[in-house]
Amino acid sequence: MNLRYxxxxxxxxxxxxxxxxxxxxxxxxxLLNSDYQQVRDLxxxxxxxxxxxxxxxxxxxxxxxxxxxxxxVLVCLKTTNNHLLKELLSxxxxxxTIVVLIQNGLGVEQQAAASLPGAQIAGALAFICSxxxxxxxxxxxxxxxxxxxxFNLKQPExxxxxxxxxxxxxxxxxxxxxxxxxxxxxxxxxxxxxxxTVVLNATTDQIMANEESSKLAHEMMYEVVDAANASGVPLKxxxxxxMMAVTAKMTPYAPSxxxxxxxxxxxxxxxxxxxxxxxxxxxxxxMSKVEVLEKQLHFYNAMNLQ
Amino acid sequence: MNLRYxxxxxxxxxxxxxxxxxxxxxxxxxLLNSDYQQVRDLxxxxxxxxxxxxxxxxxxxxxxxxxxxxxxVLVCLKTTNNHLLKELLSxxxxxxTIVVLIQNGLGVEQQAAASLPGAQIAGALAFICSxxxxxxxxxxxxxxxxxxxxFNLKQPExxxxxxxxxxxxxxxxxxxxxxxxxxxxxxxxxxxxxxxTVVLNATTDQIMANEESSKLAHEMMYEVVDAANASGVPLKxxxxxxMMAVTAKMTPYAPSxxxxxxxxxxxxxxxxxxxxxxxxxxxxxxMSKVEVLEKQLHFYNAMNLQ
Numbered sequence: 001m002n003l004r005y006x007x008x009x010x011x012x013x014x015x016x017x018x019x020x021x022x023x024x025x026x027x028x029x030x031l032l033n034s035d036y037q038q039v040r041d042l043x044x045x046x047x048x049x050x051x052x053x054x055x056x057x058x059x060x061x062x063x064x065x066x067x068x069x070x071x072x073v074l075v076c077l078k079t080t081n082n083h084l085l086k087e088l089l090s091x092x093x094x095x096x097t098i099v100v101l102i103q104n105g106l107g108v109e110q111q112a113a114a115s116l117p118g119a120q121i122a123g124a125l126a127f128i129c130s131x132x133x134x135x136x137x138x139x140x141x142x143x144x145x146x147x148x149x150x151f152n153l154k155q156p157e158x159x160x161x162x163x164x165x166x167x168x169x170x171x172x173x174x175x176x177x178x179x180x181x182x183x184x185x186x187x188x189x190x191x192x193x194x195x196x197t198v199v200l201n202a203t204t205d206q207i208m209a210n211e212e213s214s215k216l217a218h219e220m221m222y223e224v225v226d227a228a229n230a231s232g233v234p235l236k237x238x239x240x241x242x243m244m245a246v247t248a249k250m251t252p253y254a255p256s257x258x259x260x261x262x263x264x265x266x267x268x269x270x271x272x273x274x275x276x277x278x279x280x281x282x283x284x285x286x287m288s289k290v291e292v293l294e295k296q297l298h299f300y301n302a303m304n305l306q
Numbered sequence: 307m308n309l310r311y312x313x314x315x316x317x318x319x320x321x322x323x324x325x326x327x328x329x330x331x332x333x334x335x336x337l338l339n340s341d342y343q344q345v346r347d348l349x350x351x352x353x354x355x356x357x358x359x360x361x362x363x364x365x366x367x368x369x370x371x372x373x374x375x376x377x378x379v380l381v382c383l384k385t386t387n388n389h390l391l392k393e394l395l396s397x398x399x400x401x402x403t404i405v406v407l408i409q410n411g412l413g414v415e416q417q418a419a420a421s422l423p424g425a426q427i428a429g430a431l432a433f434i435c436s437x438x439x440x441x442x443x444x445x446x447x448x449x450x451x452x453x454x455x456x457f458n459l460k461q462p463e464x465x466x467x468x469x470x471x472x473x474x475x476x477x478x479x480x481x482x483x484x485x486x487x488x489x490x491x492x493x494x495x496x497x498x499x500x501x502x503t504v505v506l507n508a509t510t511d512q513i514m515a516n517e518e519s520s521k522l523a524h525e526m527m528y529e530v531v532d533a534a535n536a537s538g539v540p541l542k543x544x545x546x547x548x549m550m551a552v553t554a555k556m557t558p559y560a561p562s563x564x565x566x567x568x569x570x571x572x573x574x575x576x577x578x579x580x581x582x583x584x585x586x587x588x589x590x591x592x593m594s595k596v597e598v599l600e601k602q603l604h605f606y607n608a609m610n611l612q
Contacts, residue, residue: 199506210608296502296506
């Protein structure tokens with residue numbers, strides 16, 4: 001069985017993951033916004049550390065209602081655009097369509113389920129350095145692994161096929177039985193470093209090099225671990241220790257939130273901060289330190305977008 | 307009895323308070339650093355909302371060992387220079403000299419007492435908008451009230467004379483029996499707004515205008531109030547509420563720490579943040595939110611001074 005893929009949001013993530021599938025001969029349909037004409041005429045250009053390529057001809061659309069129904073919808077929007085999910089996805093879903101949210105943060109599956117009653121939803125975490133450098137032009141710098149887990153799939157086995165398609169296309173992909181664990185694990189890194197790179201106007205290496213700020217990042221990681229545990233996800237504190245050790249060895253890196261801020265795009269404060277804070281609080285745990293960063297980010301966001 | 311005053315640190319505070327006393331005929335001796343020659347030759351210029359004046363002739367010194375012994379030493383250094391206290395004050399103290407620390411933060415009297423064994427120490431809080439705008443040139447913009455309290459004076463009555471001298475010179479001055487309370491009260495405002503104006507790169511009115519950042523400031527005020535209570539100082543939370551209301555009506559204002567940061571001077575992180583945090587922790591209370599700001603300020607300070 002061949003799956004038909006739709007990519008909603010053809011940017012740094014959607015351009016790369018959808019592009020890799022299309023390059024490998026999969027049936028992929030891309031929804032584009034401002035880049036539509038460029039991509040329709042010239043194709044989608046992906047400069048990747050694994051080899052540059054252009055997807056052309058390409059199934060490109062400027063409007064979801066013109067797209068065919070898809071078996072798998074890869075949602076690669078920023079979570080700040082998730083209020084558009086119902087409008088963008090409804091036209092392209094059939095009864096068995098699988099929605100895969102390749103997004104950061106917490107609570108995105110719950111929100112999508114509320115917007116799309118009856119939809120079958122999976123979540124995915126992308127470990128990738130990738131950015132859009134121009135219209136229809138993606139620069140893939142490093143990594144790329146996807147971790148996918150079922151949220152409410154009736155037949156989670158379908159994820160095996162999706163995993164096969166990605167692996168076959170050269171994208172390392174693994175499945176997880178515990179999507180909540182995967183999301184909290186990623187938050188351990190994302191919570192301190194996405195926000196602190198903005199508020200401290202710094203790259204990861206600068207934060208790691210300063211004793212006080214690296215201690216702050218480490219403490220925030222522990223707070224995320226403690227919040228996960230309060231929420232019933234048994235993460236261990238040594239996972240945070242490992243993340244700190246990994247970060248100390250990373251090349252200087254500006255996380256996606258820092259790039260969003262610099263490009264005057266809205267930051268994903270709700271998914272990465274407010275949702276975990278609310279989830280932990282619901283379970284009786286107060287993320288005091290992370291709350292400070294959340295509020296500071298709201299201020300930065302407001303100043304940036306005014 | 308006429309008191310002989312020495313002013314250590316002739317900047318925004320020392321220039322104004324010492325200048326007002328000198329203008330009124332008090333015997334005041336000023337220690338200067340980089341501005342010495344300018345002030346010796348041209349006097350000390352104070353542009354004040356209460357009337358401009360120049361102190362000339364003036365008792366100006368570039369070296370404490372050249373100064374006469376003083377009855378009252380007004381310490382108007384930034385707390386970041388308090389490691390110099392022993393060197394600067396020892397030459398000018400006699401057996402009954404009163405040291406008045408006109409400084410922000412907590413623990414400054416304890417530190418001075420450790421540096422100057424046997425010294426008689428008082429603390430003072432300045433409620434003033436004043437800055438040094440050029441060599442020997444002070445701009446006094448608003449307010450000016452001093453609150454003075456004994457730390458370890460053998461005869462606290464001497465403060466009556468000091469209060470009289472200030473009042474007589476046109477500086478509103480009151481005495482307090484509870485210096486710890488006065489210091490914690492001032493921290494209620496200083497802790498959120500000194501640090502947040504730096505880390506958010508904002509003025510007080512911008513912080514107040516944004517719902518999230520004003521909430522953060524308010525929460526940090528409560529944390530200071532709670533810390534004060536843990537330390538045995540019975541502040542009430544409605545004091546914080548009042549401070550918020552006052553700040554909402556203030557004209558846009560950049561606190562001293564923000565000015566220090568902008569002029570690439572060291573910030574008073576220890577006195578305003580680390581000391582209260584340590585004092586509260588000693589009493590079993592953790593200032594979780596303020597700790598975040600403290601560490602962020604250390605990072606900003608390190609980047610700023612490198």
